[in-house]
Amino acid sequence: MPREIANHAAVRNHARRVGLKPSETLLDRSYHHATMGKLKDNNKRGRPDIVHFALMEALGTPLFLKGMLRVYVHTVNDKLITIADNLRIPKSYLRFEGLMVGLFRDKAVKSDEGAVLMETSDDTLAGLLDAIKPGKVIGLSTTGVQGTAEKAVAENFADDCAFVVGAFPRGHFSESTTRLLNLTYSISDIGLEAHVVIARILYECEKLLEIGIHHEGDEKRRQVGA
Ligand SMILES: C[S@@+](CC[C@H](N)C(=O)[O-])C[C@H]1O[C@@H](n2cnc3c(N)ncnc32)[C@H](O)[C@@H]1O
Structure with a gap:
């Protein structure tokens, strides 16, 4: 998970659901679409x-x-x-x-x-x-x-x-x-x-x-x- 969005609500909610720290989860557009716009090259990620x-x-x-x-x-x-x-x-x-x-x-x-x-x-x-x-x-x-x-x-x-x-x-x-x-x-x-x-x-x-x-x-x- 890129550090710059690890604290976003969508990331924290997904992390809680899967029982991991937000920073440990994999960036995945299925869950993190709302916050990915901020990331450089986001069309190639997640x-x-x-x-x-x-x-x-x-x-x-x-x-x-x-x-x-x-x-x-x-x-x-x-x-x-x-x-x-x-x-x-x-x-x-x-x-x-x-x-x-x-x-x-x-x-x-x-x-x-x-x-x-x-x-x-x-x-x-x-x-x-x-x-x-x-x-x-x-x-x-x-x-x-x-x-x-x-x-x-x-x-x-x-x-x-x-x-x-x-x-x-x-x-x-x-x-x-x-x-x-x-x-x-x-x-x-x-x-x-x-x-x-x-x-x-x-x-x-x-x-x-x-x-x-x-x-x-x-x-x-x-x-x-x-
Ligand atoms: C879904 S494509 C990525 C889309 C990218 N816009 C493209 O056209 O290459 C995933 C990868 O498959 C390979 N690929 C897709 N179509 C190809 C083609 N017609 N010839 C060679 N490689 C291709 C490329 O390595 C590409 O990065």
């Missing part, structure tokens, strides 16, 4: 459900399950959330919300065995890209070069690239994010939901890597014990 959907999509793909995809969430305040390779995101939004509240409070979510599943850091998107050094950083946006998901992946795949998708309802990447992109593609002549874009891009990666795809003859080979 939709944790979009992040939930986006993570469910990415973390359910064969690419992620086979350890070939690293996932990060970049916040509006230029902070990062790192997602562990083995994280299974709860399908229930209520449970996801609880997880995120714990993450922002404790800076990390750990498994029962103590392994870090998600952690926040003060590193910036620029800092992350500097550290992981992708060959290219590809943005996805309706304002990008027109093409298809297949083209966006095929033209950049050899570079071990990072794809950046906006997990926000409206608006475009900030100037500081745009400066970090080498190329931006539009993969449809209409605006799509973030999770649809993620699904299409990751499926194209899987096709190129032949991940989770049955090949003709596989079944026969299995039957003969090959």
